[in-house]
Amino acid sequence: MDPRQEEQINAQVIAVFPxxxxxxxxDLEDFKIAEESLKVGSYVKIADNENAVLIAIIENFQIAVSAEGKRDHIIEAFPLGILRNGKFERGGDSLAIPPKEVQPAxxxxxxxxYEDSVPKEASFRFATLSSNISVPVPVNGDKFFNKHIAVVGSTGSxxxxxxxxxxxxxxxxxxxxxxxxxxxxxxFDxxxxxxxxxxxxxxxxISNLALPYWMLNSEELEEFFLDTEANDHNQRNIFKEAxxxxxxxxxxxxxxxxxxxxxxxxxLFDIREVLAYAIAKNEEMVNTGEVYASSNKEKAGQPKYTQGSLHGxxxxxxxxxxxxxxxxxxNFFLGEQSMKITFEETLQKLLGYSSKSESNVTVIDLSGVPFEVLSITVSLISRLVFEYGYIYKRIRCAKNPNEKINNDIPILLVYEEAHKYVPNSDLSKYRASKVAIERIAKEGRKYGVTLLLASQRPSEISETIFSQCSNFIAMRLTNPADQGYVKKLLPDSLGSLIDKMTSFRQGEALLVGESIILPSIVQIEPCIHTPSSSDIPYWQLWKEEWKNMDFAAIKEEWYK
Structure with missing residues (x-):
């Protein structure tokens, strides 16, 4: 260690705010430790006389010149927490005033x-400290996955x-x-x-997706099959009856x-039988109990009919x-396969228990699902998984009333671009998916079903759902409405850490929540296999030779 560190470094706290x-x-040279440079994002230690050390992150720096020409360096730091007897605690309001000593950490x-913050068996790591990638940033895996998670960031973040x-x-x-x-x-991809x-x-x-429409609940059935905006009681009553x-x-x-x-x-019910029943009611003629008089030569003696109450x-x-x-x-919803697939087969396929191979991850590619049925598709799958958790807990607790782990096969539902099917909107076409996902947000944790919301437009997501998240990974956000919305959901104490979101590099994020010891700006580690990029290289393609188009093939696919 540099001998200068044995002496009291010429730095002192001149103001403390919440x-x-x-x-x-x-003298910044005397304040620096060994070869570690001091910069915005570095950490400082502020000690008091009661064996407590405040850890703070440097946010701002300025030079103040006195009337005598003396240059002093003013550092403003954001307090992260107190280190007392080797144990770190969030918050900086228990530091005795005035502080005794300031040193770079x-x-x-x-x-x-970070290492001491999480027991080894609970440690889960996917990021390093952004200001120094040699510092791993673990989270408590149990607290991370058994609470809902939000990942937000603009395109390209x-x-x-x-x-x-x-x-x-x-x-x-x-x-x-x-x-x-x-x-x-x-x-949900x-x-x-x-x-x-x-x-x-x-x-x-869409090529191998088969969802049984007969497993829809009453709200989902009405949203999918009825014109819910028309408020037509006749169609609703006949539909239920059939x-x-x-x-x-x-x-x-x-x-x-x-x-x-x-x-x-x-x-099981057959929607074609429901259609036949509706057609019959729409064309129904009712026998009045009377017959035509003999004066009617064509119909004499024949029973009289009148239009039924629902005719036309x-x-x-x-x-x-x-x-x-x-x-x-x-066809994935109303075709023959949806009539043949059983309840058990549906759950097995969704949960990765396929007869061909078992898998930890199920990727449901929704890109081929028509937008008008996207909400219903997501709603049905989400509700089935939630009800699986509810039923599974009931079975386990019935077998052992003292069971502490009520679901030993917990599930994480990942909603990519969540604003597309759970928007902050009251439109009826989103009602089913909002109800299903809001229920998971409110009650899912009790049954071993948690969710991860990912969105580039968090301000457009249902606030009921978003506010239930306990862990946030906030990446670069450029839209002011989204920035304001995320700030409103995160603790006020984060101060200017939130303001840095606008200038984050790709892969950089503010990691905050119950699973991490202190709010941290981190660099997400690279993934092994990367997702497919949807970015089209316009400029590169435009510079190439003119390409011909097969309009006949486009028409054929369009008309399918």
């Missing part, structure tokens, strides 16, 4: 704070790579003697990015079991159903 400490230094000091790094590291952590650990992650990042994952896309009628006809259980069948019962009133409903059934884009 979110700022101001330090005056007369060494890299070994900072490393020790490194958000997709961050998700890939986190999940790749989570699924690779395991003990000896087995190939797969017990992690279960479902990624809206831009077809993550297949390349998880080559061995369970990949589901579904229950067909479910009862197809159910082979006892009479007492049939009494429990209702609109929300996840039992269900035309729009019938047309809507027919259009959906004839739409080949909806």
């Amino acid at each position: 979110d700022k400490v101001r330090i005056i230094v007369d 060494t890299i070994s000091d900072i490393k020790k704070i 490194g958000k997709s790579h961050t998700l890939a790094t986190i999940i790749q590291k989570a699924v690779s952590e395991k003990g000896d003697g087995f190939s797969l650990n017990n992690s279960h992650v479902i990624i 809206i831009h077809s990015e993550y297949k390349s990042a998880f080559p061995s994952a369970n990949h589901i896309d 579904i229950i009628k067909d479910r009862l006809a197809k159910f082979s259980g006892s009479a007492s079991e049939k009494q429990n069948i209702h609109l929300d019962t996840p039992i 009133k269900l035309t729009n409903f019938v047309n809507r159903l027919e259009n959906k059934l004839n739409d080949s884009r909806l």
